[in-house]
Amino acid sequence: MENEKTRYSDAELKEFKELLLDKLRSSKEELNSLASSLSSPNANGTDDTAGTYKTLEDGSATLEKEQINQLAARQKKFIEQLEAALVRIENKTYGICRETGKLIPKERLRAVPHTTLTMEAKMKQ
Template identity: 85%
Template sequence: MANNSEKTRYSDAELQEFKEIILEKLRIAKEELSALTKSLNASNANGTDDTAGTFKTLEDGSATLEKEQTNQLAARQKKFIDNLEAALVRIENKTYGICRETGKLIPKERLRAVPHTTLSMEAKMKQY
């Protein structure tokens, strides 16, 4: 059995463990995106029919800001979902957990914390 420094990829059993972590994060992320989308759709319905006077301007501005923030959250959530789905593809290809800069295995602790990462901390630190 090769030790960790010689290991070039995670075993099928390890990949399955990561797959389960990613699938759970994906399920939660999709639920959150669905809630954000519903929130945006509800605010659209309320915002268009309101024809009250100018005293509503401040409230409208606040609603617009809230809508923009919700849009940004939804966009980030979509990107997170895309990254998780790409990680599932890497699991299927058996390339998951290999740093795209160094070619070394990304430590399990980092993958558990950020399961969609493609960079080891060593490579990530070089970006700054």
């Protein structure tokens, strides 16, 4: 029986850690940008527009705020998943499928670095 790898080497984990840290950095920047767009007042400069458009504008602004809130919530969840992946790197359990116990292929981890499932396990969901 051939000796199948059960975990990634420290060098491989280091490579994935760099990838995760890079994604984490850009994700946090994006979250900050979403947060600042929520806190800044409407910068369209339409304060002097007639009152009839005001109601439409308020509705539109509310919808936009809701969409930004949803994006921010999704971004926060993604950041949590990336941080959890970094913990798995420290524990040396990164890249091991939580369903099958097999090693998740590098190609999949490069595409979805926070994944905890092989494609095989993902398809069964």
